[in-house]
Amino acid sequence: MEFDVVIVGAGPSGLSAACRLMQQANAAEQELTVCVVEKGSEVGAHILSGAVFEPRALTELFPDWEERGAPLTTPAIRDEVYLLKDAEKSQQIPNALVPKSMHNTGGDMNRYVISAGNLCRWLGEQAEQLGVEIFPGFAAQDVIIEDGSVRGILIGDMGVGADGQPKDGHMQGMELRAKYTLFAEGARGHLGKRLINEFSLDAGRDPQHYGIGLKELWDVPAEQHEPGLVLHGSGWPLDKNTHGGWFLYHAENQQVVVGLIMDLSYQNPWLSPFDEFQRMKHHPVLSQHLQGGKRVAYGARALTKGGLNCLPKMTFAGGLLIGCDAGTLNFAKIKGLHTAMKSGLVAAESVFEALQAGDEGGQELTTFTEKWEASWAYEELKASASFGPAIHKYGTVAGGAYNFANQLLGNKLPNLHDTTTDHGALKPAAEFEKIDYPKPDGKLSFDKSTSVFLSNTNHEEDQPCHLQLSDPELPIRDNLPTYAEPAQRYCPAGVYEVVEDDAGNPRFQINFQNCVHCKTCDIKDPAQNITWVAPEGGGGPNYPNM
Incomplete structure (x- = not known):
């Protein structure tokens, strides 16, 4: 199938690009074919974000978004920021000492507590009304590259067994060819990863940095619900060498969202982001918002957080x-939804400008770089280039002080860099004490299996494993003695286990059916031995309003 533009991923950036492309084509009365491919079972099924949303890019795309029924109904009304000192104690940070970039109330723009999944569902509806073709349940498996130029994508086969042979109902994959292809897969996209390597897009950049975000959705009693209340914090239970922070937002419909973002630059292989999150909810600052409530959804996703210094070409x-x-x-x-959307708008404008001028595709759109670097989104990234490196270099408190001072001084302090890869930061297990995490109480904290159940994750079991090992012997041979095989703990869904075989020897087991597509394994494995590729389309989590 041939299109003018193929977009991989129905997230905020991909759908914004699709909508803007058709807006321009319709205004110019020019025929344009745009296709969006989404590996989730529906638009929004794989979308997970906090999220407090800044609608700047949305307003540029649809100035009448309110009249159109965009799902922005809960403005942020109160901000609180805490430093958790231990399991009981905390200190609220005075508003005057909170970096300006973290203020979510006041100023010249309302911010909203939203479901990113519902925003994408709504954007998908707008895109289809404009004439975009959206194919949910189809996974982009590979890139078509001919004569050094991307010419589209390959959709993976459906109905292939674990042995690689076609099953009953097998459907062969398709080539989706395009003049231009936009890759909007989200953090650590498997095709994006290949393209960065293929075209050396990260040459001269700092290595990319990531975090893992874990999130739950709770129904809470009406008397403790305060729509628009926004809480952020850091500190306990993370140690001084492990950076990250938590969020708790009061959303609509008597719901509270709570989550932890943990940098994947952590050193201790005994750490489990999932278990850190579970025990964190027992702190009084958080538990008062959740007690008496019911957990109704769970999910996890990596996020790309390196900022400007790590941004590839x-x-x-x-x-x-x-x-x-x-x-x-x-x-x-x-926040990343507004900047992702803006990148999609700039991409659409650059692509349409080329096509309108008679471009037959396959070229490098250097005009995009000019437009992107002139945008407010790029200016935001430029102003915060040292934010992550300062925290990695000086720690949460001292790094926060550096960033606060830098913002006061108009970002005139030296630009800091972090050149250690996230996987390279991991240290041998022998250098740390094993962490004995408390057992979940089933009220505030839970185990992985019941959590994965709430993510509605499902994969056809008889299909090739989408978590590929370059060296199948490495996990037991190298990772187990050196790092106590950290995949057992960094995976938030219980995909990786070390079990005993019939002879009593350790064996590395991959329960790929549990995979929530967070990509943490692809990022954090110390040997970079695990490669995440797309499973059969429609598999993975089916998040509700996450």
């Missing part, structure tokens, strides 16, 4: 990397 012959596939999140704001 986003252009290559025949296409663009946009949104979190490139890494446009502004971690100083703990």
Whole structure:
């Protein structure tokens, strides 16, 4: 099938690009074919974010979004920031000492507590009304590269057994060819990863940095619900060498969202992000908002948080990397939806300009770089370039002080860099004491299996494993003696286990059916031995309003 533009991923950046492309084509009365491919079972099924949303890019895309029924109904009304000192004690940070980038109330723009999944569902509806074709349940498996130029994508086969042979109902994959292809897969997109390597897009950049975000959705009693209350914090239970922070937002419909973002640059292989999150909820600052409530959804997703210093070149012959596939999140704001959407708008404008001028595709759109670097989104990333490196270099408190001073001084302090890879930061298990995490109480804290159940994750069991090992012997041979095989703990879904075989020897087991597509294994494995590739389309989590 041939299109003018193919977009991989129905997230905020991909759908914004699709809508803007058709807006321009319709205004110019020019025929344009745009296709969006989404591996989730429906638009929004794989979308997970906090999220406090800044609607700047949305307003540029649809100035009448309110009349159109965009799902922005809960403005942020009160901000609180805490430092948790231990399991009981905390200190609220005075508003005057909170970096300006983290303020969510006041100023010249309302911010909203939203479901990113519902925002994408709504954007998908707008895109289809404009004439975009959206194919949910189809996974982009590979990139078509011809004569050094991207010419589209390959959709994976459906109905292939674990042995690689076609089953009953097998459906062969398709080539989706395009003049230009936009890759908007989200953090650590598997095709984006290949393109960065293929075209050396990260040459001269700092290595990319990531976090893992874990999130739950709770129904809470009406008397303790305060729509628009926004809480952030850091400190306990993370140690001084482990950076991250938590969030708790009061959303609509008597719901509270709570989550932990933990940097994947952590050193201790005994750490389990999932278990850190579970025990964190027992702190009085958080538990008072959850007690008496019911947990109704769980999920996890990696986020690209390196910022400007790690941002790869986003252009290559025949296409663009946009949104979190490139890494446009502004971690100083703990927000990425608005900058991802803006990258999609700039991409659409650059592509349409080329096509309108008679471009037959396959070229490198250097005009995108000019437009992107002139945008407010790029200015945001430029102003916060040192934010993450300062925290990695000086720690949460001292790094926060550096960032606060830098913002006061108009970002005139030296630009800091972090050149250690996230997987390279891990140290041998022998250097740390094993962590004995408390057992879940089933009220505030839970185990992985019941959590994965709430993510509605499902994969056809008789299919090739989408978590590929370059060296199948390495986990037991190298990772187990050196790092106590950290995949057992960094995976938030219980995908990886070390079990005993019939002879009593350790064996590395992959329960790929549990995979929530967070990509943490692809990022954190110390030997970079695990490669995440797309499973059969429609598999993975089916998140509700996450």
